[in-house]
Amino acid sequence: MTSPEEALALARERAAAARALGGYANDLSNFAIDPLDAVTLEHLLEWAVVEPDLSELRSTRRLGAPITFAKRLLYRALRQYHGQVLAQQARFNIQLAVFVGQLADRVERLERRR
Amino acid sequence: MNVHQVLSGAGPYDAVTNEALDFRARFTAWGWGGRDVAAAIDPRMNGRVAPLSALAPGERDVVLIHYSAYAPRVRRVLELPQRKLLLSHNVTPARWLWAHEPMTAVQCAVGRSQLPDFVEACDACAADSAFNAQELRSAGAGEVTVLPVLTDPRRLGAPADEAPAGPVTLLFVGRLMPHKRQDEVIRVLALYAREHDPHARLVLVGEPLTARYAAELHQLADAIAPGAVRFERSLSAAELAERYRGAHAFVCLSEHEGFCVPVLEALHFGVPVVARPAGAVPEVAGNAALLVPDDDPAVVAELVHLAVTDAALRAELRRRGAERVAAYAPERTAAVLRDLVLSLQ
Numbered sequence: 001m002t003s004p005e006e007a008l009a010l011a012r013e014r015a016a017a018a019r020a021l022g023g024y025a026n027d028l029s030n031f032a033i034d035p036l037d038a039v040t041l042e043h044l045l046e047w048a049v050v051e052p053d054l055s056e057l058r059s060t061r062r063l064g065a066p067i068t069f070a071k072r073l074l075y076r077a078l079r080q081y082h083g084q085v086l087a088q089q090a091r092f093n094i095q096l097a098v099f100v101g102q103l104a105d106r107v108e109r110l111e112r113r114r
Numbered sequence: 115m116n117v118h119q120v121l122s123g124a125g126p127y128d129a130v131t132n133e134a135l136d137f138r139a140r141f142t143a144w145g146w147g148g149r150d151v152a153a154a155i156d157p158r159m160n161g162r163v164a165p166l167s168a169l170a171p172g173e174r175d176v177v178l179i180h181y182s183a184y185a186p187r188v189r190r191v192l193e194l195p196q197r198k199l200l201l202s203h204n205v206t207p208a209r210w211l212w213a214h215e216p217m218t219a220v221q222c223a224v225g226r227s228q229l230p231d232f233v234e235a236c237d238a239c240a241a242d243s244a245f246n247a248q249e250l251r252s253a254g255a256g257e258v259t260v261l262p263v264l265t266d267p268r269r270l271g272a273p274a275d276e277a278p279a280g281p282v283t284l285l286f287v288g289r290l291m292p293h294k295r296q297d298e299v300i301r302v303l304a305l306y307a308r309e310h311d312p313h314a315r316l317v318l319v320g321e322p323l324t325a326r327y328a329a330e331l332h333q334l335a336d337a338i339a340p341g342a343v344r345f346e347r348s349l350s351a352a353e354l355a356e357r358y359r360g361a362h363a364f365v366c367l368s369e370h371e372g373f374c375v376p377v378l379e380a381l382h383f384g385v386p387v388v389a390r391p392a393g394a395v396p397e398v399a400g401n402a403a404l405l406v407p408d409d410d411p412a413v414v415a416e417l418v419h420l421a422v423t424d425a426a427l428r429a430e431l432r433r434r435g436a437e438r439v440a441a442y443a444p445e446r447t448a449a450v451l452r453d454l455v456l457s458l459q
Contacts, residue, residue: 001424001426001427001430002420002424002426002427003427003430004401004402004403004404004427004430004431004434005401007404007417007420007421007427008404008405008406008408008413008417010416010420011406011413011414011416011417011419011420012408012413012416014416014419015410015412015413015415015416018309018412018416019412023309023412024305024309024412024415027301027305027410027411027412028301028304028305028338028411029301029411033292033295033297033330033334035209035210035292035293035369036209036212036213037209039212043212043213047216053324053325053326055325056324056325059157060156060157060158061157061158062158064157
C-alpha cells in the first residue's frame with residue numbers, strides 16, 4: 001500500500017521513469033492558458049478594436065427565447081448607430097495604443113542614451 | 115432581531131449566493147428577520163434576493179456584507195449607521211481575467227483595492243478560511259473570525275458503496291474560469307489517457323465565465339483529447355451527486371481558491387482528491403487529499419493513476435475524507451455564525 005504521504009514522491013519517480021523510457025514526450029505545455037501578469041502593447045492593440053460577442057446578447061430566463069429574439073431585433077434595428085459608436089471608439093483606442101507604443105519606444109531610446 | 119445580507123451579485127449557481135440563502139434559512143430558524151439584497155441579480159433568482167435599493171435596516175439591525183467582488187453602490191452600505199459584519203469570500207486576482215473578461219477583471223481589481231475601506235468601516239470581520247483571514251489582516255483587519263462556508267455535502271445524498279464501474283472518469287466541479295485551470299486538468303486527462311488508459315474521460319461541471327472562454331476550453335479539449343471531455347452546467351443536486359459517485363478521482367488544479375466547496379463534496383463522496391495546494395485548498399482538504407505542488411502534468415497524471423489503481427490508498431483517503439467533512443459540519447459553522455452576529459448586538 002502507498003500511504004498518502006508517500007504518493008507524491010512515488011508519482012514523481014514514476015513520471016521520471018516513464019520519461020526515461022520515452023513516455024510523456026510531449027507534455028502539451030503549448031496548450032496552457034496562462035495569466036497576464038502585465039498587459040503588453042500587443043494586448044492593447046488586440047483589444048483596441050471593440051468586438052462585442054453577439055452570442056452574449058441573450059436572455060438567461062427559463063423562457064427567454066422571445067426576449068433573446070427581441071434583443072437581437074433591437075440590435076439589428078440600431079446596427080447603423082452602433083456601427084458609428086464602435087468605429088469612433090475603435091479609432092480612439094487604436095490611436096491611443098499606437099501613441100503609447102511610440103512613447104514607450106521613445107522612453108526606451110532615452111534610457112539607452114543615458 | 116433582523117440581519118440583512120448584502121451581496122455584490124446573486125445567481126443560482128453562485129457559491130456566495132447559496133451560502134447567503136443557507137444563512138437566511140438559519141436566521142429564520144433562530145427567529146431572526148431581515149432581507150437579502152444584491153447589487154446585480156441574475157433573473158433566474160426568481161425574487162429570492164431583492165435589489166440593493168430594497169435595503170432599509172432598522173436602527174438595531176445588523177448588516178452582513180458578503181464581500182466577493184466590487185459592485186457599484188455596495189460601498190454606500192458602509193455609510194449606514196447600523197452595526198456591520200464583513201464576511202470575506204475572497205476576491206479573485208484580476209490577473210487571471212484581463213484577457214478573458216475585462217469587466218470582471220476591473221471589478222476584481224477594484225474589489226481587492228477597496229477591501230481596506232470595507233475592513234475599516236465594519237465592526238467585525240470574518241472570513242471563510244484561514245487563507246482569506248490572512249488577506250483580511252493584510253488589509254488592516256485586527257481580529258478575524260474564521261467562519262467556514264456553511265455547506266453540508268450530505269445534502270447531495272450518500273456516497274456509493276463501491277468504486278464506480280466503467281472507464282476511468284476524472285471530475286472537476288467549478289466555474290469555467292482561467293484561475294481554476296480547467297485547461298491543465300484537460301492536459302492531465304490527455305496525458306493520462308495516452309500513458310495509462312485510452313478510454314479515460316473527464317467531466318467538467320461548471321458555469322462558464324463567458325461563452326468565449328468556454329469555447330476556448332472546448333477547442334483545447336477537441337485538440338488534445340477529442341471526445342473524452344464532457345462539459346456540463348446547471349446540474350440539479352441529484353445530477354451533481356451522480357457525477358461524484360461516477361468519478362474515480364477529483365482533480366483540482368485551481369491556482370486560487372478562497373474555500374473550494376467541491377473539494378469537500380468530493381471527500382464526502384469518498385472520491386480521491388488530487389489537488390494543487392493553492393489558496394485555501396490545503397486547509398480544507400487537510401491530509402485527506404493528494405496535494406501536488408508540481409507544475410509538471412506528468413506528475414499529476416501519475417498521482418491520479420495511483421489514486422485510481424491503489425485500492426488501499428483510496429480506502430485511506432476515504433477514511434480521512436470522512437474526518438475532514440465532519441470537521442466542517444454545518445452545525446459547528448452555524449454556532450460560530452450565531453455567536454458572531456450576537457456579539458454585534
